[in-house]
Amino acid sequence: MTPAPCPRLFEVEAASDGRLTGLALGNFQRHMTACPACRREAQALAALDEALRAIPTRQLDELQTRREKTRLLAAFDRELVKPRPRWSAPWRLWPAPLAALVAGLFLFWRLRAPQPLPVHAASVVVRAGSAALWSEQSEGPLDQIRLERESLWLHVDHSSQKAGRVVVLLPDGELEDKGTTFTVSAEGGRTTRVAVQDGSVVLRLRGQLPVALGPGETWSPDPPPVASAGASAALAPLPSVTLSPLTHIASRPSSAEPVTSALAPDPALDFRAALATLDAGDNAGAAAAFENFLLKHPRDPRAEDAAYLRIIAFRRSGAEGSMKQAAQEYLRRFPAGFRRAEVQALAP
């Protein structure tokens, strides 16, 4: 008859594996001294463990051990002295998208950042007088501001690529910005005053030659009887406008002499005015302006350019005869001119 197994037999394994601790372990060890079944089980487990420990393994002799150690140390030494891995190719590339991301965020921030002044166009600041009658219209890069009455102070930021062209449409002509800051006034259907604080503008009035105005220069159609009083009256509604000193206000001569001679004796301004007229598409006006430049500044270094551009202006305006005549004049005046070859093709 086989004796019934001890109900605590499973605790032998638990004790062997460390699942019994403290009082439970002590209690079971006391039980085991009196329980032959549990003792036999414990001996069987111990024998199994001993058999495992007795499993033979291939041992290295001393020479093989030294070889293995040398191999290990040599490998570790190679790890120590080899250059640290530099950025692998993918890591070398990450600054590019990161820089693009930063640039994108910066642009986004710049575009979203509130402008310090009331902006009517991308980069045009307009401050109107209290009684000013004006409007604004933007078409692509062209920003047109129509002034009917009173005064506007304008500041154009040309550092921005969005500035484009800014033209002030006046009752009797137009004013094109070529610089940064200016004031323009109109009254009674005609332009009454243009004052440039910074940069330059080109004033094109109907029936008159274009006028280029530089920094600190002021244009008005009639000699102001009391310059300071007139200027103050015009500027009074513009609280934040900084105008040039009144001493800069120049009066237009009453003679038939071209406006530019009184206001812009500098040939550079005359040339810029003529060029602006050409750029504006007023080809006939540009041809006249360049002709005027050649008459006034025959020895100026830009005379050859003016003569050539006069030909171009005639060509654009479709005045074939005038163009050929202008080309002949160019060849006669500048026989070794820089654009001689081109002009010869245009001359008869």
Add this chain to the structure above:
Amino acid sequence: MIARGVRSQPDACAVPYPSDPEIMNRLASGELGALGELYDRYHEPLRRFIARATSDAEDVDDLVHAAFLAAAKSASQYDGRASCRPWLIGIAVQLLRRRRQGFGRLLAVLSALSGSRSASVDPRPRLEARGEVERALGRISEPKRVTFLMAKVEGLSCEEIALALGVPIGTVWTRLHAARRELRQALEEGAEP
């Protein structure tokens, strides 16, 4: 000729015997000699463990080699326990796991390329000489085998095994129980005529 003085021999006891944490500190700072000391101290038990766990496979020496190199690379993460042995065995177990997933083939290729591996031994005589226990051990799954060897041969506590394997202690107990049951069953089957 009378000797005026006696030159004392260096006292062997005075030679400092660095602790495992000290060796690991030096190893973390890149000292080559520290790895040599660690190897001298633990290469035998580590090799024995790996040999039993792999049925004395061909790549035992490569696994020992890789375990020491891995230990050297991660010496700075050593947790400061008094003995490195459980930690080294834990590293070896990780390598065995990777080996099971194909790392062994990579090691074999690398070893073949290095050309400095010790000469291989014909495994047939060893296989023939295997005892019943070894055969039974080879029949149980590697996780159970490794766990059982760590506990019953290497003498690690279940907590140490759980830490080394990254498993709960209950899993260690379960594996031990299952391994023991399968081993005994295999031995009983082998003993039957």
